[in-house]
């Protein structure tokens with residue numbers, strides 16, 4: 001799998017924060033059943049590595065990745081847990097090297113033309129656009145497509161059912177990411193049917 005393949009899995013990559021690794025498998029099953037197989041588990045909680053391990057072992061139809069990859073050592077740790085892709089909110093040369101060294105596809109985060117150009121110089125054409133809404137939203141991505149037509153983005157940050165379709169209509173958007181599919185209250189209550197419904201609604205944003 002190369003990074004661009006992540007765009008073809010589903011229109012939305014759920015961004016998941018898990019406090020309890022025991023929630024990982026039922027949550028991932030609900031997302032997959034709803035039609036969203038690519039799942040980004042953020043490395044923001046101590047439970048994240050075990051959550052990734054469990055999903056990788058027990059939910060074969062999921063493509064589990066790690067988000068919030070911030071330090072170079074996070075990349076190796078995520079790969080060791082079984083992550084199949086990596087996502088970072090921004091990027092540095094050291095982080096880029098560490099992500100590349102895992103051999104996994106990765107979406108490094110950018111928010112400006114200069115950041116995107118720095119990665120483009122190293123051959124990267126698939127990136128996360130973060131924080132999408134705060135950094136100019138769909139209008140900013142439409143503008144970037146002019147001078148940087150070879151880059152495709154996964155915008156994340158402030159995306160919801162209200163604005164997701166605006167992003168997905170852009171030619172330089174491969175998919176979007178967001179946490180709205182797994183609200184903390186819903187995960188805390190173990191309301192997996194609700195997660196499945198939110199996922200199904202998101203999956204229908206763009207025909208597969």
Ligand SMILES: O=C(O)C(=O)C[C@H](O)[C@H](O)COP(=O)(O)O
Nearest residue numbers: 067068089156157158159178179
């Ligand atoms: O953790 C990361 O790697 C990030 O870069 C940030 C997340 O993608 C966003 O925080 C999700 O944004 P919301 O959907 O607005 O909650």
